[in-house]
Amino acid sequence: MLDKLFYKEKGLFLQSLHPLAALAYLGTLLVLALVFTNPLYLLGILLVVVLAIRASDGLEAWESYLKIALFMMVMIMLINPLVSPAGSTIIWQGPRIPVFGRPTVSLEAICYGAAMGVRLLSIISIFCLYNLVVHPDKALNLFSRFAGKSVLVISLATRMFPAMVRELENIRGVQWLRGVDFSKGSAREKVRKYSSLVNILLLSSLEGSLETAESMQARAFGSGPRTCFSRNRWRSRDTLFLSGSACALGAGLWGLFNGFGSFTFYPRLDYLISGPGTVALLLIVLFSLSVPVLIGWGCERWPYLNSKI
Amino acid sequence: MAGESGSGKSSLARVLAGLIPDFYGGRFGGKVYFQGREMRGMDRRKLARQVGMVFQDPEKQLVMTGVEAEIAFGLENLGLPQKEMFRRVAEVLSFLGLTELRQEFTSGLSGGQKQKLALAAVLAMQPQVLVLDEPTSQLDPVAAEDFFNLIKRLNEELGFTIVLIEQRLERCFHLADRVVFMEGGRIVQDDVPVQAVRWAVRSGKALVPPVARLFSVLEFPSPPVTVKEGRRQLRQSFSVRPVSDEPDSRKIPTSTSTDRSPLLEIKNLWFTYANGREALQDINLRVNPGEFVAILGENGAGKSTLLKNMAGLLRPGRGKVLIKESDINKKRERYPGRLAAYLSQNPNDYLFQDTVEDELLFTLKNFGMEDNGIVDDLLEELQLSCHRRINPRDLSSGERQRVALASVLVTGPELLLLDEPTRGLDYHLKAGLGIFLAERAAAGASVVLTTHDVEFAAEYAPRVVMMFAGRIVSDGTRHEILGQSVFYSTQIGKLCRGLCDGILTFDEAVEKIRPLLSSQTVTRTGTEK
Numbered sequence: 088m089l090d091k092l093f094y095k096e097k098g099l100f101l102q103s104l105h106p107l108a109a110l111a112y113l114g115t116l117l118v119l120a121l122v123f124t125n126p127l128y129l130l131g132i133l134l135v136v137v138l139a140i141r142a143s144d145g146l147e148a149w150e151s152y153l154k155i156a157l158f159m160m161v162m163i164m165l166i167n168p169l170v171s172p173a174g175s176t177i178i179w180q181g182p183r184i185p186v187f188g189r190p191t192v193s194l195e196a197i198c199y200g201a202a203m204g205v206r207l208l209s210i211i212s213i214f215c216l217y218n219l220v221v222h223p224d225k226a227l228n229l230f231s232r233f234a235g236k237s238v239l240v241i242s243l244a245t246r247m248f249p250a251m252v253r254e255l256e257n258i259r260g261v262q263w264l265r266g267v268d269f270s271k272g273s274a275r276e277k278v279r280k281y282s283s284l285v286n287i288l289l290l291s292s293l294e295g296s297l298e299t300a301e302s303m304q305a306r307a308f309g310s311g312p313r314t315c316f317s318r319n320r321w322r323s324r325d326t327l328f329l330s331g332s333a334c335a336l337g338a339g340l341w342g343l344f345n346g347f348g349s350f351t352f353y354p355r356l357d358y359l360i361s362g363p364g365t366v367a368l369l370l371i372v373l374f375s376l377s378v379p380v381l382i383g384w385g386c387e388r389w390p391y392l393n394s395k396i
Numbered sequence: 397m398a399g400e401s402g403s404g405k406s407s408l409a410r411v412l413a414g415l416i417p418d419f420y421g422g423r424f425g426g427k428v429y430f431q432g433r434e435m436r437g438m439d440r441r442k443l444a445r446q447v448g449m450v451f452q453d454p455e456k457q458l459v460m461t462g463v464e465a466e467i468a469f470g471l472e473n474l475g476l477p478q479k480e481m482f483r484r485v486a487e488v489l490s491f492l493g494l495t496e497l498r499q500e501f502t503s504g505l506s507g508g509q510k511q512k513l514a515l516a517a518v519l520a521m522q523p524q525v526l527v528l529d530e531p532t533s534q535l536d537p538v539a540a541e542d543f544f545n546l547i548k549r550l551n552e553e554l555g556f557t558i559v560l561i562e563q564r565l566e567r568c569f570h571l572a573d574r575v576v577f578m579e580g581g582r583i584v585q586d587d588v589p590v591q592a593v594r595w596a597v598r599s600g601k602a603l604v605p606p607v608a609r610l611f612s613v614l615e616f617p618s619p620p621v622t623v624k625e626g627r628r629q630l631r632q633s634f635s636v637r638p639v640s641d642e643p644d645s646r647k648i649p650t651s652t653s654t655d656r657s658p659l660l661e662i663k664n665l666w667f668t669y670a671n672g673r674e675a676l677q678d679i680n681l682r683v684n685p686g687e688f689v690a691i692l693g694e695n696g697a698g699k700s701t702l703l704k705n706m707a708g709l710l711r712p713g714r715g716k717v718l719i720k721e722s723d724i725n726k727k728r729e730r731y732p733g734r735l736a737a738y739l740s741q742n743p744n745d746y747l748f749q750d751t752v753e754d755e756l757l758f759t760l761k762n763f764g765m766e767d768n769g770i771v772d773d774l775l776e777e778l779q780l781s782c783h784r785r786i787n788p789r790d791l792s793s794g795e796r797q798r799v800a801l802a803s804v805l806v807t808g809p810e811l812l813l814l815d816e817p818t819r820g821l822d823y824h825l826k827a828g829l830g831i832f833l834a835e836r837a838a839a840g841a842s843v844v845l846t847t848h849d850v851e852f853a854a855e856y857a858p859r860v861v862m863m864f865a866g867r868i869v870s871d872g873t874r875h876e877i878l879g880q881s882v883f884y885s886t887q888i889g890k891l892c893r894g895l896c897d898g899i900l901t902f903d904e905a906v907e908k909i910r911p912l913l914s915s916q917t918v919t920r921t922g923t924e925k
Contacts, residue, residue: 096499222462223461224460224461224462224465228465239459242459242460242461242465243459245461246458246459246460246461246502246503249503250455250503254742254745257740257742257745258745260704260709260740261738261740261745261746263709263733264707264708264709264733264736264738264804265733265746265758265759265762265803265804266733266734266759266762266763266807267762283748286748287744287745287746287747287748290744290747290748290789291742291744291745294744294789295455295456298451298453298456298457299456299457299459300419301415301419301451302451302456302457302458302459302514303459303469304415304418304419305413305414305415305444305448305449305451305518306444306448306469306470306473306517306518306521307440307441307443307444307470307473307474307521308469308473309473310439310440310441310444310473310474311441311473311475312475313472313473313475314471314472314475314476314477314478314481315472315478316464316465316468316471316472316478316481316482316485317478318464318482
C-alpha cells in the first residue's frame with residue numbers, strides 16, 4: 088500500500104516533462120485553489136486536478152488520499168456551522184450553553200464549510216498529483232545549483248527512509264521475541280518500549296552513517312566545488328505547459344482583482360454567476376489548465392503528436 | 397589478501413585507498429607511495445582518480461536515490477563538466493550491464509545489483525587501482541559469482557590493478573597473481589598462490605581453499621587451486637578405478653521412534669505477504685529434539701519467511717506451527733520467545749543496553765525469570781566473559797553476534813532458529829559457531845538455520861532441507877542431498893564426484909583417500925615445482 092503513494096516511473100506523458108514545467112503547473116493550480124473563493128471556480132479546479140490524476144494513471148493512489156480528505160471535509164462541514172456566528176439565514180438554534188451562548192446553524196455557514204471542504208480536497212489532490220508526476224530527484228536537483236548541500240542531505244534521507252522502515256519492523260519483531268509486549272502496560276511504559284526501538288535504530292544508523300561517509304570520502308566528496316549532473320532537457324511540450332500555466336495564472340489574478348473569482352458568503356450568499364464575465368473567465372482559466380490533460384490524451388491517441396512536441 | 401578478522405586487512409586496504417589516516421585519525425608512521433609520489437601529499441581529487449575503493453555492505457555505500465545519480469555522484473565531486481559526466485555514466489552502465497536499471501530507484505535493487513552499482517560508481521571515476529574490501533560477503537552465491545567474473549574481466553581485459561580482500565578463497569584463489577596473508581597487523585606471507593598454499597598448510601592455517609589444502613596434506617607435489625586441475629590430478633592418480641561407495645548411510649539419530657514426539661512440527665503451511673506475494677506453499681516439516689537442520693536455497697526461495705513463521709513473527713495464512721505439540725498462534729497470549737530462540741540476520745537489532753551482561757538480564761527480566769547462574773554459564777560458553785562489562789556496540793561483528801545469541805538463549809529454549817548466521821564470518825568464527833550449535837544439538841536442543849554456505853552445512857548439519865520458490869524440494873541427510881547434487885555441493889564434493897563417492901568435507905576426503913594412497917592404488921602425480 089505504501090509504495091502506491093510514492094513515485095513510480097510509468098513512462099507517461101506527464102512524467103516526461105521538465106521538472107520546472109511540472110512544478111510551475113502544479114504551483115499555478117495550488118495558487119489558484121487558494122485565492123479563488125467562488126464555489127464554481129473551486130469545483131472547476133478540482134475537476135481539472137482529478138482529470139490530470141486520471142491522465143497519470145493514479146486513481147488508485149488518489150483513493151487513499153481521498154479517504155483522509157473526505158474525513159477532514161466532513162469535520163469542517165460539521166464544525167464550521169456550529170461555531171460560526173455570522174450568516175443571516177438561520178436554520179436551527181440550539182439550547183443555551185453557559186460560556187458559548189446559543190449556537191446557531193445558518194445556511195451560509197454550511198455553504199462556506201462545503202466550499203472550504205472542496206478547496207481542501209483540491210489541495211490534497213494537487214499533492215497527490217505531485218507524487219505521481221514529479222520524480223523526486225529531478226525536482227530536488229533543480230535546487231542543487233544554489234543549495235547543494237541541503238539537496239544532498241534530503242537525497243540521503245529519502246534514500247534511507249524505506250530501508251529504515253524495514254529495519255524498524257525487524258527490530259520490533261526481535262524485541263517482541265525477547266519478551267517485550269507492546270500491547271501491555273500503561274501509556275508511559277508503552278512509550279518507553281517504543282522509544283527503545285527508536286534507540287536501537289538510532290544506534291545502528293549512527294554506525295551506518297560512518298560507513299556511508301567513508302564511501303563518500305573515497306569518492307572525493309568535499310574536495311572542491313561540485314558540478315551538477317542533470318539529464319533534463321527543455322522541449323516544446325515544456326514551453327506549452329509553462330505558457331498554459333502562465334496564462335491561467337495571469338487570467339485568474341486579473342479576474343480576481345476585477346472581482347470575478349471572489350464570492351462572499353456572509354452575511355448573505357452572493358450570486359454564483361454575477362454575469363457573463365464570470366463564466367467567461369472560468370472557461371478561460373479551466374481551458375488553460377487542462378492543456379496538459381488534453382495534450383496527454385492527444386499524445387496517446389496520435390503518436391504523430393507525441394513525436395512532434 | 398587473506399587473514400582472520402582483526403588481522404588488519406581492512407586497515408591496510410584503507411591505507412592503500414588513502415582513507416587512513418585522513419578520514420580516521422590516529423597515530424601513524426612510515427610512508428605510502430603511489431607511482432613514486434607520496435600519497436599523503438597528493439591532492440584528493442587526483443587520488444580519487446587513481447585509487448578507487450568498494451566496501452563490504454552494498455546498502456551502506458549508496459548515497460543517491462537513483463541509479464544514474466549514484467554513478468554521477470563521484471563525477472560531480474570531481475567537478476567534471478556535464479558532457480563528460482554523461483559520457484562516463486553511459487559507458488559504465490553498458491560495461492556493467494546495468495542499462496535496464498537506469499531509471500530505477502536504488503531501494504528497489506537486489507543486493508547483488510547494489511554492489512554492482514557501487515562498483516560502477518567507483519569505475520566511472522576511472523581509477524587505475526581498485527581496492528575491494530570483502531565485496532561479496534553480504535551477497536548470495538550467484539551474485540558473488542557474477543561479481544567475481546566482473547572483477548576478473550576488469551583485471552584481464554582492462555588491465556586494472558586489483559587488491560581484493562576475501563574470506564571465501566575457493567572462489568577467487570585461482571584468479572590471483574599474488575597472495576598476501578596477514579596476522580596480527582603484520583604481513584606474514586606474500587607469494588604466488590602455489591607457494592602460499594604450501595606455507596599455509598605447513599603453518600597449520602586453514603585460510604586456503606579446501607582443494608589446495610587437501611592435496612597439500614596428502615603430500616602431492618604441486619597442489620592444484622581449481623576443481624578442474626584437482627580432478628585431472630586425481631584421475632591420473634587412480635591406477636585402479638575405485639569401487640564407488642554406497643551413498644553414506646550415516647543416518648541422523650533415529651527420528652522415527654514413536655516414543656519421541658517432534659519438537660517442531662509444521663503442517664500444511666501456506667503463507668502470503670500483505671502485498672500478495674505467495675511466499676510459502678504447502679510446507680510440511682518435522683524436527684525432533686537433538687536434530688540439526690540446515691535450510692538451503694537461493695534468494696527468494698522463502699527460507700527466511702519459513703524461519704519467521706517457525707518463530708511466530710509471521711502468522712501463516714493456512715496451516716499450523718506446533719512447538720511441543722501446541723499451536724503457537726492459537727494461544728491468546730503468545731510468547732514463543734520462551735520456547736524458541738530466534739537470531740535474525742542483523743545482530744545489531746538486539747543491542748541497546750549499556751553492558752553485555754545487561755542484554756542478557758533484559759531478556760530474563762521480560763520473561764520474569766531469575767538469574768540462577770545462567771548468565772555466567774552462557775557468557776563462559778560463548779567466550780564473552782572478558783567482555784562482560786563492555787558496551788556491546790564496542791565489540792566486533794563476530795562478538796556482537798555471540799552477544800545477540802546469548803541474549804536469546806538465556807531463557808533456556810529448546811528450539812534454536814538462526815537466519816543466515818554465517819554471513820560475513822571468517823573460517824574460525826564459523827567453526828566456533830558450528831561447534832557450539834552441534835554441542836547444543838547433542839545436549840537435546842533442536843537447531844534450524846538457513847544459510848547460503850554449502851561448506852558450513854556440509855560440515856556441521858547432519859540434516860539438510862532444500863527450498864525452491866516457496867516449497868520444500870528435498871529433505872534428507874547431508875550426504876543424500878549435497879552428495880548427490882551436482883550444483884549444490886562443497887568444493888571437495890565437486891572434486892571427488894564420480895571418482896570417489898560419498899565425500900563432502902575435508903576430513904572425509906583425507907579419511908578416504910589417504911588409505912588408498914598407502915595401499916598403492918593411488919599414486920601421487922605432478923612434478924615438484
